[in-house]
Amino acid sequence: MATIPIIVKHQGKRHEVELDPSANGETLKYQMYSLTGVEPERQKILVKGGQLKNETPLSALNAKPGQTFMMMGTPSGGQDAVDLGRPTEPVKFLEDMTEAEAARAEGATPAGLQNLGNTCYLNSTLQTLRSVPELQQELLNYRPGAGSSAGSRLSDLSSLGLGGLGASMDLVSSLRDLFKQMSETQEGFPPLMFLNALRSIFPQFAQKDRNGHGYAQQDAEEAWSQIVTQLRSKLVIKEGEGDSATEVSFVDKYLAGRFESVTECDDPAAKAAGEEATKSSDIFYKLDCHIGKETNHLHDGILAGLEEKIEKRSPTLDRDAVYTKRSRIARLPKYLTVHFVRFFWKRETQKKAKIMRKVTFPAELDVVEFCTEELKKQLIPIRDKVRDIRKEEVDVERARKRQKLAHQREEELKRAAESDAGLEPMQKKKATEGQKEATKSGEQDGDTGMTDVFKSDAEYEAEKNASILAAKKELAALIDPKLASDAGTNKSGLYELRAVITHQGASADSGHYTSYVKKQPNGKGEEDGKWWWFNDEKVTEVDGEKIETLAGGVHLSKPRLSRHAGTIAQAEPPAAKSRWPRRLAYAGIFGGLGVAAGKWMDEKVSAPAVPGTVEDAAKLDEINHVFEHGLPIVQELRNNPDYVETNAYEGFSEEDKAHRLTSGPLRGSRGLALQRVFYNDKEKKVISVVYLGSGLEGWPTVVHGGALATVLDENLGRAAIRNFPARTGVTANLEITYRAPVYSGNFYTFHSQVDPERSTKRKAYVTGEIRDPVGRVCAQASAIFVVPKGFRLREIGERF
Secondary structure, three states: OOOEEEEEEEOOEEEEEEEOOOOEHHHHHHHHHHHHOOOHHHOEEEEOOEEOOOOOEHHHHOOOOOOEEEEEOOOOOOOOOOOOOOOOOOOOOHHHOOHHHHHHOOOOOOOOEOOOOOOHHHHHHHHHHOOOHHHHHHHHOOOOOOOOOOOHHHHHHHHHOOOOOOOOOOHHHHHHHHHHHHOOOOOOEOOHHHHHHHHHHOHHHHOEOOOOOOEOOOOHHHHHHHHHHHHHHHOEEEEOOHHHOEEEEHHHHHOOEEEEEEEEEOOHHHHHOOOOOEEEEEEEOOEEEEOOOOOOEHHHHHHHHOEEEEEEEEOOOOEEEEEEEEEEEEEOEOEEEEEEEOEEEEOOOOEEEEOOOOOEOOOEEEOHHHEOHHHHHHHHHHHHHHHHHHHHHHHHHHHHHHHHHHHHHHHHHHHHHHHHHHOOHHHHHHHHHHHHHHHHHHHHOOOOOOOOOOOOHHHHHHHHHHHHHHHHHHHHHHOOHHHHOOOOEOOOOEEEEEEEEEEEOOOOOOOEEEEEEEOOOOOOOOOOOOEEEEEOOEEEEEOHHHHHHOOOOEOOOOOOEOEEEEEEEEOOOOOOOOOOOOHHHHHHHHOOOOOOOOOOOOOOOOOOOOOOOHHHHHHHHHHHHHHHHHOHHHHHHHHOOOOEEEEOOOOOOHHHHHOOOOOOOOOOOOOEEEEEEEEEOOOOEEEEEEEEOHHHEOOOOEEOHHHHHHHHHHHHHHHHHHHOOOOOOEEEEEEEEEOOOOEOOEEEEEEEEEOOOOOOOOEEEEEEEEEOOOOOEEEEEEEEEEOOOOOOOOOOOOOO
16 A cells, blocks of 8 residues: 655654555654654644544544644653764774774773783782772873983883883883783783883792792782882872972872871880870771681771780880780771781791681771771761762662552553453453452552652653752762862772782682772763673673672682682772662762773874984883893793804894895884894704884784784794705795784794704795793794705805
8 A cells, every 4th residue: 555645743843754554553653753752652643533542543544645743742851852863973883993992992891911920910910900090090191200210211212102111110101001002902911011020120029939940929919019119109190280289199199098096005014104105197008907716707807907916115114015006097098908818927837828717898898987086077977978868869769660660550550441441241340350459459569659740751860960969069068178178088988899809729829819890880870780800811791799709718619719818999989779870979079989990091102213213222222121131931042052042134234134124124123123043953943032013013002914924934934044055045835824913012932943854955844933921822834945946046144
């Protein structure tokens, strides 16, 4: 049946619609929804005889071409709430994004960190630090100061984006570069430069294991403390403008609290002699949860840690005496770190032991009890008001659900009443009884009192916005002026758990560290309660219930031991069960807590240094420094007498080097900054340690496959030509299989070996690999090299 062109007038606008007589009223309503944005259930289309119903056949309207109908109704969000225009930004699909864009997309899986040999302690610590959004933002603005060793000019080179150059000079620069590289990928990233910097500054992290074959397992808490120490001394924030501007350490502002302590002698003789208690003030960067025989909960352990016994000399008694030091918190940091003290030195065995006791911890920590009386007076009104607001939100949400349910029942009763007209008497009786039963059920649910007019989503949204504004004003009025002036402090005494570092295993010298970080809110400020589980380079999404199992102790249902080694709690208002965006209100009051960690821009980096410049020379010096002192494989090869070390192109003149691709156009810190070759004639092997600069990238941070093929071809040729008596040859065939990404700004090893059984004096079969710093194979290759018979090639020599 042919369609009929009609006109529907709505709010002064005329809409031309093709009416299909074979359809029903619901179809026409959906047509109008696409044109006006008014939902079908909110439309009233006036036709002859009343309103158009969904089930009414459009053929019954007997519409004529050009006939005009009237429509009433507004969208659920209010008039003009629905904009059906084109999106302001073009839609970009995931397959069209670059790796960096995909990594920064909302909901993208964050990058993991590769284990470089018992470095799970460091990986877990770094992932937890990365959960602090203010730290990421301030690192972007960081530039090394003049106090850096070897001069600030060399340290500044790391800001040029070459994968952490200068890291051995400045740990903070290396951390900044690492976080930037992690933000541009979803693959497991090797934190090689940061690890080298850490071991250079703190040699204890370079300790070898008992067998001497690799690095020993370390304590995540110690790594956390040392990194925070470096951040405190170097990462400085400027506050204010002009002459009144001041500088404050990032750690002191956001991660540091203050104790006020009273130390008193326990000996009654000292008190009788008039010895008075002494007061002191101390800065702390974490709270210790001491685990004893009666410690079952985090609260108990923290309380025990605030009181300690000290043995020192009493000036009154003129001898040693036991003192009790009682501490209370006078300033709460925005981010509170809590350390579960599970490792201790056991004298009997002369080694570290681990406390296996199960200690639970909450998703929300109330620390008001641990504070001084003065701070309590400031925090309690705010804390109580926050809880009252939460309760009101829950009550309103329940009322909303009850009203919706009552409205749905009312609509069902109306439809049932309309359909009763065509029923038989007995059917009418059953329908009436069903309506009475539904009404009775509603009364039992407490819905009979819901006689208010049904509110739309727009009206509820308006009420929520008004409630948020009122909550802001009420909370702002309650905040003490001293607290309000300190943007880096917690103002409610409530902390929401944001990240956890765990240790699995019964020994401090072994086991495995992983970390859990709570997912950041989406663009609407809503959370789904999920967490990211960082197990080195493996990143998995888990439910919040998983965190509740990390209390320590032996889990009989699983064949492993799970231990809670430390936590960092974010001082933002805890999430309510309802989905109200109240965090927007609290964020303004509590200093922007709960803001998504992804809210920071990419650092604008300069172009790579041009070969031959002063900057290029400085970078090459730093690359050589890392090669000499930071690569374990270099030391292993040098300790093996079967390997002979040489520089690539050692026997070539500068003119010859300039005409070669790998030593000419690809020279300098931006390209093949360093190529050191190790020959093993016994096994017919060649291993080249190569630094791949950022000028070799295809995708951002990833080395181009063609560049890798070039270096592979040359390294395979080194092994083959060294096997030829003519000391020359060409590539006849080359096949490469790429296994994993190769990242720029890092060292990689290229392995080649000749097959002596298949090779001859004029033909060589060679296999090779590219391996990352931990030995993972990134690419595999096989090649055939020949010495041509038809023409004579120039002799290259044994070493090139």
